[in-house]
Amino acid sequence: MSRFDDLNHIARLRITREGGIVAAPGLARPRDIELSRCSPPEQQQLCKVLAAGEAAGGDQACGAGDQRYFRICLFTLSRQEAQPDDELRVPESLAPDALVQLWRDGRIDDPS
Amino acid sequence: MATRYPGVIPPHMLKRLSEHGSESQRRWASSTLSTDRHFRQPMAAREMAAALHAEYSNSPRGTPSRYIFDAGHKTELPGELVLSEGEPATADDTAHEAYTDLGATYRFFYDVFERHSIDGEGMALLGSVHYGEAYQNAFWDGRQMVFGDGDGEIFLPFTRAIDVVAHELTHGVTELTAGLVYYNQSGALNESISDVFGVMVKQYQAGQTVDEADWLIGAALLGPEVQGKALRSMAAPGTAYDDPVLGKDPQPGHMDQFVDTTDDNGGVHINSGIPNHAFYLIATELGGYSWETAGAIWYAALTDERLANDAQFVDFAGLTMAHATQRFGSKVADIVQKGWQQVGIGP
Known part of the structure; x- marks a missing residue:
């Protein structure tokens, strides 16, 4: 069980890569995903990616000593200025490939 | 088969790179982003x-x-x-x-x-x-x-960049001494201490006085393409770079510009500009070599058991003033207090 098994109440995800020795705004490369524009199978894949990130070490205190980490903010409202309603942090060293790919490419390779 | 997300908004930095980066920068971006496998x-x-x-x-x-x-x-x-x-x-x-x-x-x-x-x-x-x-x-x-x-x-x-190498080593020292929690002000203090000792190592290696030093962090590692001079400037926080790829240096140098954010672990690499600038002001006012007086005060505060792991800027400032008084007397303590006041910290 994961708290990300159901994303029905979520309007938008934002994935950033944070941390590192410098907080240059250009290095975070935020990736926004509007759930309303994803098909049910795509939403299921997103659930799996978030659950995998959670299982791999998400929500740990991360970033100490300039280590990088992925930060996933979940919003119930789609407007950009909304505050996140939930958040998951995954150290870069523990991040599942699918999460990295989702942030980097905006897609997930389906193993099937 | 790859699933594409029609609702994905293109990341603004990749857009920047695609619009402004050279061909080799684009290749580099792909390579950097694929290291996680x-x-x-x-x-x-x-x-x-x-x-x-x-x-x-x-x-x-x-x-x-x-x-x-x-x-x-x-x-x-x-x-x-x-x-x-x-x-x-x-x-x-x-x-x-x-x-x-x-x-x-x-x-x-x-x-x-x-x-x-x-x-x-x-x-x-x-x-x-x-x-x-x-x-x-x-x-x-x-x-x-x-x-x-x-x-x-x-x-x-x-x-x-020797200051960057020293910055990382100092993270180890901080972890094993004050253990400053890496979030919000205590995290920014943790980062600032790494910059302070990093810049002192650079100055010590070069035999530079406070007036001869450039007070930049990571100047030696920025490539020729970057519109900027370093990762951070302790003399003028917020001015280290303004680059199409990196964006603009977000560091404040005064509490009036303190950045209240949840990004970057509560702005640990952002608000560190404030204690960084205090050190710069104090060290340059004292003159000579940074490590002899200002550095000695900072080290004494860092290793003082009274420094809590969730210390705020004002807590650290108080300890530096106490050690300045104890080790160097009231004249130096006044300079330390004035330096902190100039960045909006302390009475």
Whole structure:
């Protein structure tokens, strides 16, 4: 069980890569995903990616000593200025490939 | 089969790169972003580091114990041991830079503060170079230091900048002394302490007085393509770079501009500009060499048992004033107090 098994109440995800020795705004490369524009199978894949990130070490205190980490903010409202309603942090060293790919490419390779 | 997300908004930085980056920068971006495939096995790395520390942390006082590993452009740590303490220089310039920069940092802490390595008891200095593919970062993972090669255009190898190497080593010192929590003000203080000691190591190595120093962090690792001069400026926070790829330096230099954010662990690399600037103001007002008075005060505060791990800027400032009074008298203490006041901290 994961708290990300159901994303029905979520309007938008934002994935950033944070941390590192410098907080240059250009290095975070935020990736926004509007759930309303994803098909049910795509939403299921997103659930799996978030659950995998959670299982791999998400929500740990991360970033100490300039280590990088992925930060996933979940919003119930789609407007950009909304505050996140939930958040998951995954150290870069523990991040599942699918999460990295989702942030980097905006897609997930389906193993099937 | 790949599933594409029609609702995905293109990341603004990739857009920037695609619009403004050179062809090679675009290739670099792809390479940097794909390093994560081999990131696992943290437990194995932890066990390896513990074994290395047990084996190598045995140098006499005044002598470092350095071991440099080549990660071979992978992300498994520590990699292959390529240079051990006392061995002749290796042909690998990056490994040699890590070795000499860690030695210079050890020498600074020992000569100036009589601190025998990170833990004060001769802990081995483990560094891995050539981490990942064109990896654009350096970090302390709680056991060792890790250095990426950068892409060659925006970031040069992270061993190139002695202040960055010293910054990472100082994270180890802070972890084993005050243990400042890496979030919000205590995290920004943690970051600032790494910059303060990093810049002092650079000045000590160059024999520079406060007036001769540039007070920049990471100036030596920015590539020729970057519109900027360094990662951070302690003399003028917020002015280090303004670049199409990196964006603009977000550091404030005064509490009036304190950035209230949940990004970057509560702005640890952003609001560190405030105590950074206080150190700069105090050290330049005192004159001479930064480490002799201002540095001695900062080290005394960092290693003071009264410094809580969730300390705020004002708590650290109070300790620096107490140590300034105790060690150097009221005149120096007044300068320290005035420096903090100039950045909006303290009475």
